[in-house]
Amino acid sequence: MEPEGRKPGAVVAVATEPRFVQRYRAFLEQQQLLDGQHRVEKLPGGAVALPVLGEAPWERLLLELRTRVAPGSTCVLTQLLHPVPSKKARGCPPAQRLCRELRRWVEGRGVAWSADLETDLPRSWQRHGDLLLLSEGCFRAKQWKDLEPELWETVAAALGVQRVARRGRVSRDGTRTPAVTLLLGDHGWVEHVDNGIRYTFDVTRCMFSFGNIPEKLRVASLPCAGEVLVDLYAGIGYFTLPFLVHAGAAFVHACEWNPHAAAALKTNLELNGVADRCQIHFGDNRKLKLSNIADRVNLGLIPSSEAGWPAACQVLRQDAGGILHIHQNVESFPRKTCQPPGNSGVEEEQWPYLQQMNTKHGGNGMSRDSGRKILAGTAKPEWQSWAESAKTRIVALLQQVHGGLWKTQVLHIHPVKSYAPHVDHLVLDLECRPCPLVG
Numbered sequence: 110m111e112p113e114g115r116k117p118g119a120v121v122a123v124a125t126e127p128r129f130v131q132r133y134r135a136f137l138e139q140q141q142l143l144d145g146q147h148r149v150e151k152l153p154g155g156a157v158a159l160p161v162l163g164e165a166p167w168e169r170l171l172l173e174l175r176t177r178v179a180p181g182s183t184c185v186l187t188q189l190l191h192p193v194p195s196k197k198a199r200g201c202p203p204a205q206r207l208c209r210e211l212r213r214w215v216e217g218r219g220v221a222w223s224a225d226l227e228t229d230l231p232r233s234w235q236r237h238g239d240l241l242l243l244s245e246g247c248f249r250a251k252q253w254k255d256l257e258p259e260l261w262e263t264v265a266a267a268l269g270v271q272r273v274a275r276r277g278r279v280s281r282d283g284t285r286t287p288a289v290t291l292l293l294g295d296h297g298w299v300e301h302v303d304n305g306i307r308y309t310f311d312v313t314r315c316m317f318s319f320g321n322i323p324e325k326l327r328v329a330s331l332p333c334a335g336e337v338l339v340d341l342y343a344g345i346g347y348f349t350l351p352f353l354v355h356a357g358a359a360f361v362h363a364c365e366w367n368p369h370a371a372a373a374l375k376t377n378l379e380l381n382g383v384a385d386r387c388q389i390h391f392g393d394n395r396k397l398k399l400s401n402i403a404d405r406v407n408l409g410l411i412p413s414s415e416a417g418w419p420a421a422c423q424v425l426r427q428d429a430g431g432i433l434h435i436h437q438n439v440e441s442f443p444r445k446t447c448q449p450p451g452n453s454g455v456e457e458e459q460w461p462y463l464q465q466m467n468t469k470h471g472g473n474g475m476s477r478d479s480g481r482k483i484l485a486g487t488a489k490p491e492w493q494s495w496a497e498s499a500k501t502r503i504v505a506l507l508q509q510v511h512g513g514l515w516k517t518q519v520l521h522i523h524p525v526k527s528y529a530p531h532v533d534h535l536v537l538d539l540e541c542r543p544c545p546l547v548g
C-alpha cells in the first residue's frame with residue numbers, strides 16, 4: 110500500500126498528531142522502516158510527517174500504530190513532495206545520495222536494481238546554479254530509457270536542482286559547441302559570478318570550462334592599462350571581460366563566429382557595464398578587417414590557435430608590436446622526472462623559462478611584461494620546443510605581414526590545466542617587437 114500516484118522525488122511518510130511522534134518514531138525505528146535520510150516535517154494542518162522507507166505492509170502497520178503503539182492516535186500514509194535531506198544525509202557525499210535515492214525510486218517502480226545500473230551512474234557533473242550538467246557517459250543503459258522523464262525529476266530532487274542536462278562531445282567544427290541535451294527544464298541559460306564578473310550563457314549552445322578559471326584570474330592581473338586588445342576567440346567573454354573589468358584594457362575587439370556565444374557576449378558586456386569599451390566582430394577571425402591596432406592579442410583556442418596566428422600578427426601594432434597569449438594543447442612523453450635540473454649556469458640556459466626574472470630587461474626594447482615573474486615550475490622539454498617553434502614562426506609571419514625585422518621573446522609558458530593524459534593546455538606569452546632601423 111503506497112499513497113496514490115507517487116510523484117518523482119517524493120518520499121513516503123506516516124503523518125500523525127505531534128504528541129504521538131516519539132512513540133511512532135521508536136516503533137518505526139525498531140521495524141527499520143524510518144527513513145533517516147529525510148527530515149521529519151510539520152504539515153500545514155499541524156500533523157507531523159515521519160519519512161519512511163519504501164515497500165512494507167502499511168495497512169497492517171498503520172493499524173498497529175493506532176491500536177497498540179499509540180492508542181487514540183490517528184495516522185495516514187502521505188507523500189512529502191519536497192523532502193528535505195536530514196542532517197545525516199547532508200553529510201553524505203552527493204554521488205552516494207544520488208545512488209541511494211535512485212535505487213529507492215527504481216525499486217519503488219518494481220524494477221530490480223543491478224550492478225549495471227549502479228556503474229552507469231554519473232561520477233562527476235557541473236553545477237550551474239539550479240542546472241546540473243551531467244558528464245557524457247552516464248545513464249546510457251537501456252533500462253533508464255523506460256524510466257524517463259520521471260528519472261530526471263528524481264535525479265534533480267536527489268541533488269537539489271531544478272534542471273538537468275547531459276553533455277556530449279565538444280564539437281570539432283571550431284565553434285566548440287558542447288552538444289548538450291537538456292533532459293529536464295525548458296531552457297539552458299545559466300549565470301555565473303566569477304572574480305566579480307557576471308557571465309550568462311546557454312549551456313546547450315556555448316562551451317564553458319571550469320578548468321580555465323586560473324587563466325582568467327591570471328589575465329585579470331595582467332598590466333593592460335590603456336591598451337587596445339584583440340580577443341580572437343572571445344566565446345562568451347571569458348577573457349574579454351577580465352581584460353576590461355580587472356586588467357584595465359582601454360578597448361577590446363572581440364571576435365566570435367558562434368552566434369549564440371556572440372549573443373551571450375553582448376549581454377555579458379552590458380551586464381558588467383563595459384559594452385562601450387568593446388566591439389564584437391562577428392564572423393571568422395581569419396577574415397578580420399582590422400590591422401595595426403593591438404597592444405595585445407589573446408588566442409584562446411585549443412587544441413590549437415595556429416589558424417589565428419596570421420590574423421594575430423596582422424592586428425599587432427606595426428610601430429610598437431605587443432604581446433600574444435597563445436593557447437595550445439601540447440603532448441609530452443611520460444618520463445621519470447621532468448623537474449628542472451639544478452642551479453648551474455649551463456642548466457639555467459637550458460631551462461630559461463623556469464627562472465624567476467624579477468628585473469626588467471633594460472635597453473632591449475622589451476616591455477614591462479618582461480619584468481614579470483617568469484616561473485613555470487615543472488616546464489617540460491616538449492613545452493619549450495613548442496614555444497621555440499612558435500616564436501620562430503611568429504617572427505616570420507610578422508616580417509611577412511608588416512615588413513622590416515622583428516624579434517620575439519618567450520616571456521612565460523603557463524600550464525592552464527592537464528587536458529588529457531600527457532596533454533597539457535598551455536599559454537605562451539610571446540613578446541613581439543619591431544627592430545629599430547639602423548643607419
Ligand SMILES: C[S@@+](CC[C@H](N)C(=O)[O-])C[C@H]1O[C@@H](n2cnc3c(N)ncnc32)[C@H](O)[C@@H]1O
Binds near residue numbers: 317344365370
Ligand atoms: C575555446 S572557446 C572559447 C573561449 C574562451 N576563450 C574560453 O576559454 O572560455 C573558442 C571560441 O572561439 C570561437 N571560434 C573558433 N574559431 C573561430 C574563428 N575562426 N573565428 C571566430 N571565432 C572562432 C568558438 O566559436 C568559441 O566560442
